Amino acid sequence: MENIYNPYENVLKVMDEAVELGGLSTDMYEMIRHPQRELKVYLPIRMDDGSVKVFEGYRVQHSNIRGPFKGGIRFHQNTDLNEVKALATWMSLKCAVVNIPYGGAKGGITVDPSKLSKTELMRLTRRYTFAIESIIGPDKDIPAPDVNTNAQTMAWVLDTYSMLNGKPCPGVCTGKPLELGGSKGRPSATGRGVVISTKLILAEHGEKLEGTKIVIQGFGNVGANTARIAFHRGAVIVGLSDVSGAIRCKDGLDADEISKFVEEGHLLSEYESEGVEHISNDELLLTDCDVLIPAALENQITDKNAKDLKCRYIVEAANGPTTAEADSILKDRGIVLIPDIFANSGGVVVSYFEWVQNIQILTWSREQINKMLEDILTKAFADIKAVVAKQGCTWRMGAYIVALSRLITANEVKGLFP
Template sequence: MEEKKGSQKSNELLRSTLLQVERAAAHLSLDAGILKLLQEPKRCLTVSIPIRRDDGSLEIFQGYRVQHNLARGPAKGGIRFHQDATLEEVIALAALMTWKCAVVNIPYGGAKGAIVCNPKELSLAELERLTRRYTMEISLIIGPEKDIPAPDVNTNPQVMAWIMDTYSMQLGYSVPAVVTGKPIELGGSLGRNEATGTGCVYTIEEAASHTGLELKGASVAIQGFGNAGSVAATYLGDLGCRVVAVSDTQGGIFNTDGLNIASVKEFKTRTGTVAGYPDATPLTQEELLTLECDILVPAALENQITVTNASGVKAKIVAEAANGPVSVEADEVLYQKGILVIPDILANAGGVVVSYFEWVQGIQHFFWSQDEVNRELRQRMVSSFRDVYELARREQVSLRTAAYMIALSRVEKAVSLRGIFV
């Protein structure tokens, strides 16, 4: 049987995630049995999703929903639509969500979901039918007190609205808290769409402050110009940084004097890509990752910086706006080079932090202003960064290992207090 295209990367992400847990656990006095429990997903649901295509043909898609750990609260995690999604990838991403929620100290466990499809090949009506049928198939394990989905790669507030509506139809009344990342009109939170990029910038500000890097005039390269990457680019530009390079799946652009981010965003909206932007030089993804710059923000997919190109990374700070963009071997190379890596479970946690705020607002039916959301987000991201940074300095480990140590300790404590039912 031919190996699925995304299998190798998915297996690598899962391997890296498990290895990071083991490395952090080596610095803690964890019971071997508890460690094994923390490495295993609690529940993996695989579903077949039949839909009628617009031409009347029947097609079967495959979907997943994985709940990794529920010791600290209901499961939380996005749903992605991607043709290369695999169960191994979803398991790894669910585990990352467990550690992400724990490191920023919000009362959730980790989950993740996916539908194996290329959404660009589906009409809007087909996407709606696919989303609604998938929701029906996973409805037995999701709910505002059980498992709360959110947007991820190739999903958005409209997809969340379809999920909320489908779930609510089964119960006979509206349940806005079943998902986060919803449209504002349906109980979404102000600031949620920008939260991942905004939260990432808050950690970059802290990292720069702790390392003495002056942000005004600092050069920035951003791989991935979707939601997180474009928001981070805008915010960093507002702080006086010089965003010299950005990229998307179709190519990258470079301007040593700094790109006009508003103009680049308008160009991408009009053309569907940053590639071909007139006031810049084309460059490849590989060239972007190894540019001479102060700050590198990988905001695309996993395993972009590997042992083969890590030695070429020249940034002073790497902020992982994507999940798992640096392989475990590459992480060691960057650490030995003295590059400060803000790990994904901290750097991109802004999305789940504001998802938590949205969930709280939905349950209380009381909504916050944009300023209140951003103030609470900044406080949470800054205090979490400082906890991680101080532990890393004290234990002489990388920020990633320190973040995992904090996350593992919190989840292990919850597991131990609840006990093992036999």
């Protein structure tokens, strides 16, 4: 019987290896291996046809040792507790590696949002917010969008929480619409961070983004913004995919044209243009390119396909797209991988900017936000690079050692209570 992939076991395996390699304190590390709180809630809502349906929801708060919990909410039919625990753990590591004062959390509801109407999604979001209201807040736990959630979802979270507390509370979540205290640059921040990460690792090897052939798996918010920003900076996008399938063109795809096509309600399987071929997602991952950017879900690059990849770099836009077993294969093959906890951290960095603007009643320009984002990622990249050079390890191990050393040091300084 084939083993079922458990993302939480995968992240623990990688952390254990990083702690050993970095010679970090195992006593304080034990605190980081376990989430501080796991909440499961049942969410009854009235469907449009008058029936009542109950959904399962989760909120896992992994660590607030370095600041308030922070993490998105995803709506997906395969979401379960182990996935949310893994995502919360990755958030703690992500915030630590870019050195912003947040801890990690994550939320999710087991639901296929494509099968619910907008009013049903609103009721579900509001019910979920009501169920977790006691453990979230601007100084406790700040949710944000994730897979299949967006600014509209956050508007419902904000309104529900504010009504329950009797006052406007814009700092309770990030990724909100601009009209409700959202930040300029937030919708594209994760994709922008992925492009910055790609540019940094290419420069490390004496290469430029311009002319680089890129394949992007996933065309949601992160994948689409990554494609557009990289396209505008001269990269050649040779492959893209969404839930309907993948497209490929050796001469490059027009990311702006395809984004407009998708925004009009179409799927990539419907897109036709000269030189474009329709392929499977498995074929897309094996496309000949310089940089492969997985921007979909976890468990995409495994021991089954890692040996056949035809890229030189992997930049993880999704959370946990590569298994620990695949990491070993990629290392042996000399494929350079920039890990998720750094590569896709642009979203949480700009969420931090949004939160700061909310609690201090400020507004910053897009240009200022984009510059601060690049400055933070460039500094974090240098921190990881120093560990990679010292330890002779992969970039994933370097990033994990940086993150875990900060979390463990914070634990040591605070000590145990009581």
